[in-house]
Amino acid sequence: MDHSNNTVSRRDFTAMAALLGGVSIAAPASAQSLGNILGSAKKVLDAVSYSDAEMKVFFDQMSEDMDEKNPLAPADSPYAQRLAALSQGLDSYDGLDLDIQAYLVKDVNAFAMANGTIRVFAGLMDEFTDDEVRYVIGHEIGHVQREHTKKRMQGALQRDAALSVAGTASGGVKRIASSDLGKFFGNVITAEHSKKHEREADDYALQFMLDNEYDAQACVTALEKLDAMSGGSGPSGIAAWTSTHPSPKSRAKRLRKQLD
Numbered sequence: 504m505d506h507s508n509n510t511v512s513r514r515d516f517t518a519m520a521a522l523l524g525g526v527s528i529a530a531p532a533s534a535q536s537l538g539n540i541l542g543s544a545k546k547v548l549d550a551v552s553y554s555d556a557e558m559k560v561f562f563d564q565m566s567e568d569m570d571e572k573n574p575l576a577p578a579d580s581p582y583a584q585r586l587a588a589l590s591q592g593l594d595s596y597d598g599l600d601l602d603i604q605a606y607l608v609k610d611v612n613a614f615a616m617a618n619g620t621i622r623v624f625a626g627l628m629d630e631f632t633d634d635e636v637r638y639v640i641g642h643e644i645g646h647v648q649r650e651h652t653k654k655r656m657q658g659a660l661q662r663d664a665a666l667s668v669a670g671t672a673s674g675g676v677k678r679i680a681s682s683d684l685g686k687f688f689g690n691v692i693t694a695e696h697s698k699k700h701e702r703e704a705d706d707y708a709l710q711f712m713l714d715n716e717y718d719a720q721a722c723v724t725a726l727e728k729l730d731a732m733s734g735g736s737g738p739s740g741i742a743a744w745t746s747t748h749p750s751p752k753s754r755a756k757r758l759r760k761q762l763d
Contacts, residue, residue, distance in 0.1 A: 553660070553677070558653060561679055562618035565692070566602075568684045569622070576605040582625050589636055597648055603640065611732065614692050615643035617653035630728065634721035638708050645707025651700045652691055659690040698750075705754055709761060719762055726755035 553561075576583035582605040590603040601619045609626040621643045628636055646652060679687055696704070705722070712719040729751040 553657070557677055558656060559618050560677070561656060561687070562616045562620065562652070564679055565684055565688050566616055566618060566620040568681075569688065573622075574607040576607050576625070580605070580607070582607065582628055585628065585633075586623060586636070589633055590640055593640070593644075596644065599644065599647055601644065601647075611729075613639050613643055615646045615652060616692065617647060617650065617656065619647060621647070630732070631725055632721065634712070634718040635725035635728070637715075637717050638712060638722045638725045641708035641711030642704045644711065645704035646696070646700065648707060649700070649703045651696065651704070655691045655694070656687070659687055662690075701750075701754060702757070705758060709758055723755050723759045723762065726751040726758065730755065 576586070578584075586603065586605045590601075593601050593603060595601070599619050601621060603621045603623070605628065606622050606624045608624045609629075610624050611627045611630055612624040613622065613627055615621045621640065623636065623639060623643075627639065631639065709719060709722050711717075712722060733751065
């Protein structure tokens with residue numbers, strides 16, 4: 504995609520005007536030149552027009568950054584060996600290329616990115632049975648399969664485009680500025696999922712458990728365990744997963760009804 508052409512067609516101008524309806528401009532329109540307004544609009548339009556390949560570059564950047572900041576479990580670690588056994592055969596699953604690894608971090612947490620990165624924290628593995636960890640894996644695969652993080656990234660890029668924080672071109676490839684990687688990770692990965700996205704990911708996880716002949720009741724027990732931990736009796740760090748995955752109690756009740 505060539506972003507160097509400053510010519511604006513009538514169709515693009517109409518699209519920009521629509522997009523700008525949801526973007527806050529720091530200064531009043533009267534204080535800005537038409538060129539500046541159109542420039543901001545063009546960035547917003549570009550932000551929602553990135554190809555899947557370009558989006559993968561963004562997520563690859565964030566994955567590399569997170570793996571540098573958090574200790575990945577080495578191959579001979581009990582956590583790595585256990586997770587490898589639980590995720591055997593999932594390197595390629597349901598049309599996705601997945602990279603499932605463990606972090607040697609005590610928080611009860613896990614996350615997924617649109618490029619197939621899935622990270623499960625040691626603290627979560629300490630608290631969960633094998634099938635409960637499988638539920639978490641299935642849930643995170645569901646977020647990837649339903650493109651929840653991709654949609655979040657598009658939204659984050661659109662919101663920040665007018666402030667020029669979407670990155671700069673390097674070698675023809677658009678990249679997020681290193682200084683903004685943490686901000687984008689927070690906006691895209693650690694923000695609370697919507698109830699709709701949680702239902703979709705839970706439904707996917709339940710079917711994942713059934714399809715692979717795992718104990719589907721583990722979906723319920725994992726969520727009940729999270730609910731009990733979030734009440735204050737659990738280990739430090741439990742708030743991490745419950746803050747991004749709302750209302751485990753109601754979700755457990757919903758899945759239990761589906762299994763009855």
